[in-house]
Amino acid sequence: MQPRNMSMSGVVDLAAVKAAQEAKAKAEQTRAEAARHGGGGAVAPADLVIDVDEAGFEQDVLQRSAEVPVVIDFWAEWCQPCKQLSPVLERLAVEYGGRFLLAKIDVDANQMLMQQFGIQGIPAVFAVVAGQALPLFQGAAPEAQIRETLDQLVEVAEQRFGLTGLTVDPDAEPGGPAVDEVAVGPYDALLEAAVRALDAGDLAGAVQAYKNVLNDDPGNPEAQLGLAQAELLQRVQGLDPQRVRRDAADRPGDVAAQIAAADLDLVGGHVDDAFGRLIDTVRRTAGDGRDEVRRRLLELFEVVGTDDPRVVAARRALARALF
Incomplete structure (x- = not known):
């Protein structure tokens, strides 16, 4: 998996570099504050799968990728292979227990994002880690291959960026905060x-x-x-x-x-x-x-x-x- 920097303003450009660096810095700050205060909050299993659109991409994907790897499932209602793949990804998101977050993007409603990622066909699956995009696979891949790819993603996120994922609490209320509020730094x-x-x-x-x-x-x-x-x-x-x-x-x-x-x-x-x-x-x-x-x-x-x-x-x- 080879990373590339992503942002809403271009596939690989200076604004994308800025977004990636900000995500990395935010990840480091979040980890430091969590360690100082004894850890962050927990999410409900239902919060591990989210729908994302162009307006929310910056916050829901780029910013969240500073806390946890975000796997993106590009799909459409008319796409039959998508209907085979999406339920598998959703089930694995819960099974992996917060080691990645699944973001579902409807390409018909979000053409700009489809172009940003250079997608030629769906289903297509990417990951974003600390602001960097990694192409994972295209098409309805076998579950064994998907698991192997996700295992590699989790390993890269942990070893290269120190992202260990989210804490999942089955009793947490869906839609609750994923982490405790981080103290504001002096600058x-x-x-x-x-x-x-x-x-x-x-x-x-x-x-x-x-x-x-x-x-x-x-x-x-x-x-x-x-x-x-x-x-x-x-x-x-x-x-x-x-x-x-x-x-x-x-x-x-x-x-x-x-x-x-x-x-x-x-x-x-x-x-x-x-x-x-x-x-x-x-x-x-x-x-x-x-x-x-x-x-x-x-x-x-x-x-x-x-x-x-x-x-x-x-x-x-x-x-x-x-x-």
Whole structure:
């Protein structure tokens, strides 16, 4: 299972990266607070299967994926294989006892989500873990295969993200809170202001809000990531993409041209292209120019997320290019 970052604004783009990083940070905060207060609340078995639409996707899937892996069942009323698969997934959601949450999405009523995930046919099953989407399988798979896939998903969620799932209480009232309320952190208001500024296109405001947090807390991981993302958006604002890419193609050894093109690659969701371009530039350059490219590449690693498989592979490639 290979992950990809998801958001409502594109399959793989900077806003998606932001959503994934926010989900990871929220997962870490939730786990820390739960441990501090002796654990969270419990959900009823009925709450392990939910219907999700486009309006609720951000909250019901992306945000919940910071607490528990969310398996998405894309279905439609007219789809006969869906009628075979959905009851199996619903039964397994209860049987797995909170180790994943099942979100059912009617593709007829939610065409945008179907396009976001690049779905060509249904039934199609994805998972979202800490904001990252993983394609699981398509079609009415045998139950043994489904169980094997779910076991792998649960293992990935626990080992890579530390998500152990939800506590299920058969006596809990359906629709109750899944976890105890998390205490508000000292910088939550500033971080929220920065996110709102990003969403509104106020890049200067977002940069300043993140810097305000870092002035008091230089090691704040969410502010560090947010600042890198906002500054990336600032760098590409006003650029002429055609000219930038033409300059990069005409001048492969031009450090500034390659860095500008890599920024555009990343904002457009072409993560591997951005990394590959800068690694190739490292191989072709030396001295201060080479060091400038290396620093920009490390900044882009932080934007995507240091545990992303593409970053891990690019780090190895960078080491080979340098040494």
